Amino acid sequence: MVSRMTLFLCMLVMLLTISQSYAQTSFLRNFCMNDKGNYTANSTYHNNLNTLLSNLSSNTDIDYGFYNFSYGQDSNTVNAIGLCRGDVKPDACRRCLNDSKVLLTQLCPNQKEAIGWYDQCMLRYSNRSLFNTMETSPNFYLWNPGNATDIDQFNQVLRNLLDSLIGQATLGNSQRKFAAAHVSGSVFQTIYGLVQCTPDLSEQDCSACLTGAISEIPQCCDGKKGGRILRPSCNFRYEVYSFYDPTNVKIPPASAPKVSVLPPLSTDTLSTEVEAEKDEEIRSSETLQLDFSTIMTATNNFSDANRLGQGGFGPVYKGKLSNGQDVAVKRLSKNSLQGDIEFKNEVMLVAKLQHRNLVKLIGFCLERTERLLVYEFVPNKSLDFFIFDEVRRVQLDWEKRHKIIGGIARGLLYLHQDSRLTIIHRDLKASNILLDAEMCSKISDFGMARLFEVDQTQDNTSRVVGTYGYMAPEYVFRGQFSVKSDVYSFGVLVLEIVTGQKNSWACREENEGDLLTYVSNNYCFNDLFSLSLERLDSISLL
Structure with missing residues (x-):
C-alpha cells in the first residue's frame, strides 16, 4: 500500500515536471530556420552546439546580460548570441537563458539555425556568423488589446519618448545598448517605454534597427495602449503600466561621450571623410563643440532682452562671441523629451554642409541637460x-x-x-x-x-x-x-x-x-x- 508520504512525493514530482514543462514551452515566439540547413544527431555540429550551450551561463556577462560565443571549426562552427532585457538581474538572466537553451533545441531538434524569445531574454544560434551584423528578420509583434484615448496626442508623446530612448540606447557601449523611461501627461496615462539593441551593433546600426522597428507601429499596434516589436538585433516595448524594473535600469557610460553624441552617417561616409580632409565642404563636428559657459556669456545668461523668439523645440537667443561675431543660439527645452534625435541630426548634417544659401552652424553644446545649437546671426528674421x-x-x-x-x-x-x-x-x-x-x-x-x-x-x-x-x-x-x-x-x-x-x-x-x-x-x-x-x-x- 502506497503511503501518504510516497503519494505526496509523486504528486510533487508531477507538479514540478508540469511546471518545468510549462516554463520551457512559454516562448513568446520562436523560429526554426529550415532553409538554413540541418544537422544529424551526434554529428560534429550537434556536439559543438551542445558544448557551446552548456557553457552559456558561465560565459554570460553577469552584469550586462549579453552572451556571444563561437565553438568549432569551418562548416561545423556554431555561433550563438544570448541577450537579456536590460533591467533583468543576473540570476534571472541566467535562468532565462538556461531555459532557452533547453527549449529551443527541443522545438528545433535538427535545425542549424534557430531563435527564441522569452519575455526576459532572447537566444539564437547558427552555423553562420551573427556578430556585428544588424538583422531585422525573423520578427514578430505583440500588442495590448486596449485602445488609447486621444490617439493623436498619445502617438505624438509615444514617438517623442521612443526617439529619446533611441538616442540614449545608441550611446551605450559594447556591454549594453539599452534605455527605459516613462513620461506623464494630463490628458493621457503615463507611458512606459523600453528599447534595446544587441551591444555588438554600431551606433548607426542600432539606431537604424530601432527606427525601422518603431516605423512598423501602424502595422502592429496603432492606437493601442501597448505594443512591442522584436527583431534579432533589437526590440522595443511600450505600455501604460510599468513592465520593467526601474531599480535595475543602469546604463554604463559611453567610452567617448564627446564623439559618440554624433552618430556616424555611414561606413562609406567615415572613409570618405578621411580622404576629404581638405575639402572645404567638410568640417569636423568635434571642432564645433562649445562650452556652456561660453554660450552663457554670449547671451548674457539667456536674458529676455536677447530673446529673438520661440522655435519648435525651444527659445532662440541673440548672442555675441568673444571674437565679436553675432550668433543666434537655439536652446532646446530641458523639460521636454523632444529634440534629442533632431538635435544630433541637425549637428551631424549642417556641420558638413557649407553654402551661401544654407544657414551656417557655428557650434553646438551638449552639457548635462543642455542642448544648444549656435548659428550665424541672420538680421532680417524669416521669410x-x-x-x-x-x-x-x-x-x-x-x-x-x-x-x-x-x-x-x-x-x-x-x-x-x-x-x-x-x-x-x-x-x-x-x-x-x-x-x-x-x-x-x-x-x-x-x-x-x-x-x-x-x-x-x-x-x-x-x-x-x-x-x-x-x-x-x-x-x-x-x-x-x-x-x-x-x-x-x-x-x-x-x-x-x-x-x-x-x-x-x-x-x-x-x-x-x-x-x-x-x-x-x-x-x-x-x-x-x-x-x-x-x-x-x-x-x-x-
Missing part, C-alpha cells in the same frame, strides 16, 4: 515675417522676391545634387527661410532632414514630419519622400512668395480655400494671368 504681413511685404519688390526664390533654389540644388551628401530637407517652408542683411535667403532647420545613400532616389517612413500644406501628397498618404518632395514644397513656397498669401488660405469673391486648389482651378480656366494681376495689385507690387 514669413515679411510676406504674410500686409505692411512689411511691400518691402519685397519683384527684384527682391526673384532673388529670394533663386537663393532657395540654389540651396535646394546644393542639398540634392551638388553636395557630396544628398539631403532631403522634409520641412521646407516660409518660416525656415532666413533673410540676411542683403535679403539673401538661407535655408534653415535641418532637424527633420534625412540623408540618402549613394544612388538612393526614394525612401519610406511611417513617421510623417513637416508642415501640412507644404508636404507632397505621396508623402502625406504613403510616407514616400524624395527630392521630389522638397521640390513640391518649393513650389508651394514660390506661390506664397508670388501671391503674398499662406498656402492654407486664399480668398477671391469672398470664397475661402487653400492656395494650391485655387491656383489649380484658375490654371484649368486659363485665368492665371488675371490671378497674378489681381493678387499682385492687392499687395501693391504693380
Whole structure:
C-alpha cells in the first residue's frame, strides 16, 4: 500500500515536471530556420552546439546580460548570441537563458539555425556568423488589446519618448545598448517605454534597427495602449503600466561621450571623410563643440532682452562671441523629451554642409541637460515675417522676391545634387527661410532632414514630419519622400512668395480655400494671368 508520504512525493514530482514543462514551452515566439540547413544527431555540429550551450551561463556577462560565443571549426562552427532585457538581474538572466537553451533545441531538434524569445531574454544560434551584423528578420509583434484615448496626442508623446530612448540606447557601449523611461501627461496615462539593441551593433546600426522597428507601429499596434516589436538585433516595448524594473535600469557610460553624441552617417561616409580632409565642404563636428559657459556669456545668461523668439523645440537667443561675431543660439527645452534625435541630426548634417544659401552652424553644446545649437546671426528674421504681413511685404519688390526664390533654389540644388551628401530637407517652408542683411535667403532647420545613400532616389517612413500644406501628397498618404518632395514644397513656397498669401488660405469673391486648389482651378480656366494681376495689385507690387 502506497503511503501518504510516497503519494505526496509523486504528486510533487508531477507538479514540478508540469511546471518545468510549462516554463520551457512559454516562448513568446520562436523560429526554426529550415532553409538554413540541418544537422544529424551526434554529428560534429550537434556536439559543438551542445558544448557551446552548456557553457552559456558561465560565459554570460553577469552584469550586462549579453552572451556571444563561437565553438568549432569551418562548416561545423556554431555561433550563438544570448541577450537579456536590460533591467533583468543576473540570476534571472541566467535562468532565462538556461531555459532557452533547453527549449529551443527541443522545438528545433535538427535545425542549424534557430531563435527564441522569452519575455526576459532572447537566444539564437547558427552555423553562420551573427556578430556585428544588424538583422531585422525573423520578427514578430505583440500588442495590448486596449485602445488609447486621444490617439493623436498619445502617438505624438509615444514617438517623442521612443526617439529619446533611441538616442540614449545608441550611446551605450559594447556591454549594453539599452534605455527605459516613462513620461506623464494630463490628458493621457503615463507611458512606459523600453528599447534595446544587441551591444555588438554600431551606433548607426542600432539606431537604424530601432527606427525601422518603431516605423512598423501602424502595422502592429496603432492606437493601442501597448505594443512591442522584436527583431534579432533589437526590440522595443511600450505600455501604460510599468513592465520593467526601474531599480535595475543602469546604463554604463559611453567610452567617448564627446564623439559618440554624433552618430556616424555611414561606413562609406567615415572613409570618405578621411580622404576629404581638405575639402572645404567638410568640417569636423568635434571642432564645433562649445562650452556652456561660453554660450552663457554670449547671451548674457539667456536674458529676455536677447530673446529673438520661440522655435519648435525651444527659445532662440541673440548672442555675441568673444571674437565679436553675432550668433543666434537655439536652446532646446530641458523639460521636454523632444529634440534629442533632431538635435544630433541637425549637428551631424549642417556641420558638413557649407553654402551661401544654407544657414551656417557655428557650434553646438551638449552639457548635462543642455542642448544648444549656435548659428550665424541672420538680421532680417524669416521669410514669413515679411510676406504674410500686409505692411512689411511691400518691402519685397519683384527684384527682391526673384532673388529670394533663386537663393532657395540654389540651396535646394546644393542639398540634392551638388553636395557630396544628398539631403532631403522634409520641412521646407516660409518660416525656415532666413533673410540676411542683403535679403539673401538661407535655408534653415535641418532637424527633420534625412540623408540618402549613394544612388538612393526614394525612401519610406511611417513617421510623417513637416508642415501640412507644404508636404507632397505621396508623402502625406504613403510616407514616400524624395527630392521630389522638397521640390513640391518649393513650389508651394514660390506661390506664397508670388501671391503674398499662406498656402492654407486664399480668398477671391469672398470664397475661402487653400492656395494650391485655387491656383489649380484658375490654371484649368486659363485665368492665371488675371490671378497674378489681381493678387499682385492687392499687395501693391504693380
